[in-house]
Structures are given as structure tokens and as C-alpha cells.
Amino acid sequence: MVMFGSLNGNISFVRINIINKFLLILACSVLFIYYMKLDKSPQLEPVQIKMEKKDKDDRLNNLNKPSVRFNDVAGLDEVKEELAEIIDFIKSPQKYHKMGAKIPKGILFHGPPGTGKTLLAQALAGETESSFFSASGSEFVEKYVGVGAKRVRSLFEKAKKSAPSVIFIDEIDAIGAKRTTESNNEKDQTLNQLLIEMDGFNSDQTVVVIGATNRLDLLDEALLRPGRFDRHMFIGNPDVRAREEIFLVHTKNKPIDKSVDIKALAKRTHGMSGAHISNIANEAAILAVRNNKTTIGIEEFNEAIEKVIAGLQRKNTVILEKEKRKVSFHEAGHALMGKILNTDLVSKVSIVPRGEALGYVMYAPEEDRYLTTTEELKNKIKVLLGGRCAEQIIFGEISTGAKDDLKKANSIAYQMVCDYGMSNLLNRVFEPAFVKNCYPMIDKEIKNIIEECYNDTFEVLKNNSNLLSTIAHELYEKETLSGEELENIIQIHFKKYGATT
Ligand SMILES: Nc1ncnc2c1ncn2[C@@H]1O[C@H](COP(=O)(O)OP(=O)(O)OP(=O)(O)O)[C@@H](O)[C@H]1O
Numbered sequence: 001m002v003m004f005g006s007l008n009g010n011i012s013f014v015r016i017n018i019i020n021k022f023l024l025i026l027a028c029s030v031l032f033i034y035y036m037k038l039d040k041s042p043q044l045e046p047v048q049i050k051m052e053k054k055d056k057d058d059r060l061n062n063l064n065k066p067s068v069r070f071n072d073v074a075g076l077d078e079v080k081e082e083l084a085e086i087i088d089f090i091k092s093p094q095k096y097h098k099m100g101a102k103i104p105k106g107i108l109f110h111g112p113p114g115t116g117k118t119l120l121a122q123a124l125a126g127e128t129e130s131s132f133f134s135a136s137g138s139e140f141v142e143k144y145v146g147v148g149a150k151r152v153r154s155l156f157e158k159a160k161k162s163a164p165s166v167i168f169i170d171e172i173d174a175i176g177a178k179r180t181t182e183s184n185n186e187k188d189q190t191l192n193q194l195l196i197e198m199d200g201f202n203s204d205q206t207v208v209v210i211g212a213t214n215r216l217d218l219l220d221e222a223l224l225r226p227g228r229f230d231r232h233m234f235i236g237n238p239d240v241r242a243r244e245e246i247f248l249v250h251t252k253n254k255p256i257d258k259s260v261d262i263k264a265l266a267k268r269t270h271g272m273s274g275a276h277i278s279n280i281a282n283e284a285a286i287l288a289v290r291n292n293k294t295t296i297g298i299e300e301f302n303e304a305i306e307k308v309i310a311g312l313q314r315k316n317t318v319i320l321e322k323e324k325r326k327v328s329f330h331e332a333g334h335a336l337m338g339k340i341l342n343t344d345l346v347s348k349v350s351i352v353p354r355g356e357a358l359g360y361v362m363y364a365p366e367e368d369r370y371l372t373t374t375e376e377l378k379n380k381i382k383v384l385l386g387g388r389c390a391e392q393i394i395f396g397e398i399s400t401g402a403k404d405d406l407k408k409a410n411s412i413a414y415q416m417v418c419d420y421g422m423s424n425l426l427n428r429v430f431e432p433a434f435v436k437n438c439y440p441m442i443d444k445e446i447k448n449i450i451e452e453c454y455n456d457t458f459e460v461l462k463n464n465s466n467l468l469s470t471i472a473h474e475l476y477e478k479e480t481l482s483g484e485e486l487e488n489i490i491q492i493h494f495k496k497y498g499a500t501t
């Protein structure tokens with residue numbers, strides 16, 4: 001039937017046209033919806049990665065020569081001294097190459113947050129006019145295998161091109177944590193790439209890599225091996241002298257009122273980090289503006305300190321004054337016993353919190369020893385018990401602060417009884433398998449040793465309680481005493497009052 005020429009046919013033609021258009025629109029819509037769907041499909045995700053990657057690469061590319069110098073980093077003298085050698089390495093590498101010495105590649109800064117690790121790394125670059133590349137470990141952590149490794153490679157390439165350079169990787173534990181049996185392909189590849197890069201650059205490329213972490217214990221052994229991050233520097237919270245210096249650095253360009261006593265501010269900020277102090281100085285300046293003042297007064301500092309303390313108390317890190325006194329006596333007890341019994345050389349006593357410890361005594365490294373006598377082992381126990389005894393003598397009560405000391409003291413006593421035959425059980429030793437059977441007997445001996453040592457320590461410290469108080473007082477005021485300062489205090493005291501033993 002041929003009807004196209006008819007009116008009917010015309011109508012049909014128009015209908016067909018409408019249908020065609022409808023079909024076309026429908027097809028387009030379906031295609032559009034399909035395309036939109038496709039856009040969200042995983043296949044297109046690389047586009048997103050590319051954008052993100054470009055962003056991160058730009059940041060890793062953040063190449064500059066920092067203007068920060070060691071003068072801007074207050075305190076941390078020991079670390080700065082150690083870094084002086086690295087500065088010399090970077091400045092005159094030829095000197096070391098001639099001697100066949102290799103430039104240290106990796107330094108690891110570890111310690112609590114806000115203590116100046118980033119600032120020090122910048123200062124190292126600033127002092128040596130090196131290019132500074134900074135990245136955070138978490139920036140390398142990606143879901144997609146190979147992306148983190150690629151970023152590491154690109155970072156090192158850039159650093160090598162603009163050598164001398166300092167690469168700073170904050171939160172290095174994000175990529176350098178101990179590898180587990182449960183493999184994480186992406187993380188392992190990233191860490192491997194970092195190891196390859198660290199092994200890879202040769203001696204004429206002066207690139208120093210600084211890693212920073214709050215958790216040294218989490219890091220993979222491979223990262224700490226010689227030739228990699230083999231220099232470890234502890235960056236701890238500042239003592240009162242360092243806090244005063246930090247306050248001075250952060251108030252240098254601020255109009256401070258005469259009423260403000262920086263020394264007093266330093267004393268009131270026990271347990272705080274450099275970042276807290278810089279925060280206080282800034283907060284005080286903002287408050288002065290708010291109060292329409294022309295200078296920053298003590299009121300503003302008081303308010304700023306209170307604000308920070310309130311924040312810290314929630315985290316339990318600020319120690320109450322009473323506890324600070326107790327810790328001073330506890331540490332003085334250890335240090336004085338160490339001095340009187342002439343055991344290991346005390347190199348530092350401190351009441352600046354470090355990790356879980358509220359205070360600590362550091363001893364100079366011992367010479368290699370292969371034999372230790374009964375008396376020497378008992379003296380070690382007495383030094384360990386010195387903290388608890390001092391608390392008992394001065395405050396008439398004991399605290400939980402000696403937990404670790406007691407553990408160590410008991411462990412020495414256990415070895416004396418079970419391994420060395422140094423108890424009333426005479427020359428008998430107890431293999432681990434027999435310990436359980438003979439435990440009451442062993443326990444009695446351990447008790448005897450600890451009791452004897454405790455009583456001796458108690459007597460020595462009681463006879464020297466004036467000296468104990470003098471050391472504790474100095475420690476309370478200065479928060480850290482070097483071995484030399486401790487020796488001076490003791491000598492002055494002995495000259496004045498004569499020695500008591
Ligand atoms: N020793 C210091 N001297 C001067 N300012 C300091 C010092 N320590 C910290 N600060 C101040 O605190 C700020 C934060 O310090 P920084 O970022 O270096 O700490 P960090 O140890 O790297 O911290 P995190 O472990 O949290 O990364 C610094 O910018 C600086 O203003």
C-alpha cells in the first residue's frame with residue numbers, strides 16, 4: 001500500500017519524524033546516563049588520583065631555602081652540637097671524601113610532639129643553605145599500589161637535582177612502621193622504595209634525610225640499619241632554662257610590658273613543649289590586642305598560660321606542683337645513692353617528663369665489664385631503691401612512681417639467686433624449669449636481698465637527708481642537673497658540713 005503522497009501519508013511522515021526525534025533523545029539520554037554512571041565507576045578513578053597526586057607532588061616540590069637558623073631554635077644544645085658535625089659535612093664534603101669518609105645520610109629525630117623537630121630540620125637546611133624538601137609520611141600512604149613508591153622516587157629525584165638538600169619526612173612511622181606478616185603491598189612498596197633511595201645516592205650528592213617520629217619503637221629495623229637512619233637524636237621537652245630561652249625567642253619581636261618576668265613564666269610552664277610556649281606568646285599578643293593595650297602585660301600571659309594548662313590537664317601531662325616536689329626528691333634519691341656508692345657515673349638528673357617517666361637519671365656509658373661482684377649488684381639495687389626510700393623519708397609515704405625501679409631491682413635480685421648463686425642458697429643455680437617447684441625458697445631469698453638493700457639505702461639517705469634536700473631543691477628549681485653540677489652541689493655541701501656516710 002503506497003500512501004505517502006496522501007494527507008494520511010503526510011501525517012504518518014510527521015509521526016515518524018516525531019518518533020525518530022523521540023528515539024534520538026531517548027538514545028542520547030541513555031548514553032548520557034550511562035556516561036555519568038561510567039564517570040563514577042572505579043575505572044575512572046585514576047583521573048581523581050592524578051589530580052590529587054599533582055597536588056601532593058606540588059607540595060613535595062615545595063623547594064626553598066629556609067631562613068631559619070640555629071639561633072631561632074632555643075635550648076637543645078646537645079642536639080645542636082651533634083648537628084654541627086653534619087653541617088660541616090654538608091658545607092665541605094670534599095674534606096671528608098678525601099679521607100674516604102661517608103657523609104651520614106639519615107638522621108632520626110624522635111621525641112614528643114611540638115619540641116622543635118621540624119624547626120631543627122629547617123635550621124639545618126638554613127645554616128647550610130641547602131634546599132629544603134618537606135613531606136609527611138602520611139602523604140605517601142595510598143590505597144593504590146605503587147603510588148607511594150612513585151612519590152618517594154620523585155621526591156628524591158628533585159632533592160638530588162637541587163643538592164645540597166635536606167629532606168624532612170615527618171611522621172615517618174606512617175611508612176616506616178615494622179612490617180608484619182599481614183602484608184600491605186602498597187605500604188611495603190613505599191618503604192622499600194625509601195630504603196632503595198637511601199642506599200642509592202652516591203657520595204657526591206649531598207642529600208641528608210631527616211625522619212621524625214614520636215614513636216621510635218614502631219619503626220622497622222631495616223630503616224634503622226647503618227647507612228640509613230643510623231643517627232638517632234632525642235628531642236625532648238625543654239627544662240626551665242630552655243623554656244626561658246624559648247620564651248625569649250617568641251617574645252623577641254613583641255612589645256612586652258615591664259611587668260612580665262620571663263624567668264617566672266618559664267618556671268610556671270613545667271612539662272610544656274616549645275610549641276605550647278610559642279602558643280602562649282601568640283595567645284598573649286592576641287589578648288593584648290583584644291584588650292586594646294599597647295604592650296603585652298602579665299595579665300595576658302596569665303590568661304594564655306591558664307588556657308594552655310586547662311587544655312593539658314585534660315591530657316594529664318601537666319604535673320601538679322606537689323608532684324614536681326615528690327619527683328625531685330625521688331630522682332635526688334637515685335642520684336645521691338649513685339654518687340655515694342660510686343656505681344655508674346651520673347651524667348644527668350632531670351625532672352622533665354620523658355615518655356611515661358616523670359623524671360630520670362642518666363648514667364654515662366659503662367666501660368665494657370665482664371664480671372660483676374655481689375657488692376656491685378647490691379649497690380645497683382640500692383641506687384634503684386633510692387627513689388622510693390627518699391619518698392618514704394621525706395613524705396612518710398610511698399607512691400606508684402617506683403614501679404619501674406622495683407621491677408629492675410627485683411630482676412637483679414632474681415638473677416643473683418637463680419643464676420649467680422649469690423644468696424643464702426649458696427652456689428646453687430635454678431634452671432627456669434625448676435624455678436616453679438622451688439619458688440617459696442627462691443622468693444624468700446629475693447625478699448632478703450631487697451630488704452637488706454632497702455634498709456641500707458634508707459639509712460644512708462636518712463644520714464644524708466640535708467644533702468638529699470639540697471639536691472632535690474636545686475633539681476626542683478633547675479629541673480635538669482648535669483653530672484658536673486651534681487658533683488659541685490655535693491662538694492660544696494661536704495665542705496660546709498663534712499661528709500656523712
Ligand atoms: N626549641 C624551640 N625553640 C623555639 N621554638 C620552638 C622550639 N620548639 C618548638 N618551638 C615552636 O613550636 C613550633 C612547633 O615546633 P615543631 O613543629 O618544630 O615541633 P615538632 O617536634 O616537629 O612537632 P611534631 O612532632 O608535632 O611534628 C615551632 O614552629 C616553634 O614555633
Ligand SMILES: [Zn+2]
Pocket residue numbers: 330334387388401402405
Ligand atoms: Zn625512680
